[in-house]
Amino acid sequence: MATKKTPTREQLVDKVKEGMCKITGTRTFKVANQFITQAGCALVWPKPTDAEDQMFRATAVMAEMSPRNATEAMLATQMIAVNDAALMFLSHATQKGQYAAAADASVLRATRLMRIFNEQLEAMQRLKGKACQQKVTVEHVHVHDGGQAIVGAVTTAGPEPGRGAGDGRENR
DSSP: OOOOOOOOHHHHHHHHHHHHHHHHTOSOHHHHHHHHHHHHHHOOTTOOSSHHHHHHHHHHHHHHHOOOSHHHHHHHHHHHHHHHHHHHHHHHHTOTTOOHHHHHHHHHHHHHHHHHHHHHHHHHHHHTTOOOOOOOOOOOOOOOTTOOOOOSOOOOOOOOTTOOTTSSOOOO
16 A cells, blocks of 8 residues: 655645646736735734745635736735734734723724725625625505606716706706
8 A cells, every 4th residue: 555645845835836826817927926925925913934834824815815817916915915914903902911092003003904905805806796786676666646756777976067056956
């Protein structure tokens, strides 16, 4: 019975490098490596133990995000950075012996970063064609004498040039 050899760390690193283009959705190793390196440098909490740990963790996170092209890979890299920084600031906010003002500052930074992350997530979903569109189904409508009903998409626009609030010429 043949036993399976455990790959060496060097072999694992080589295998990761081979798959970087596929993982990042890019065509060249140089660009793929750039995104993985940037994502690795953005990992701040907890800080990677060494360069290989940084590369493995960054590659794993990028693979989970499944970018299909360089634009998505750039956004994924930014999302990794923002998420890690937000979690680091939340961690700082809960450290023992923390002054209330310092904790508040860390929570404020984390909150801002999480808001940015949500915007990035929406952008990624739009890029991947997974943007959520709300659908409203109206099942029953009553229109009484003298009333009006609109069926269909309705958008509101600002006043036309020269027609502002209070000039007596509102949109009719």
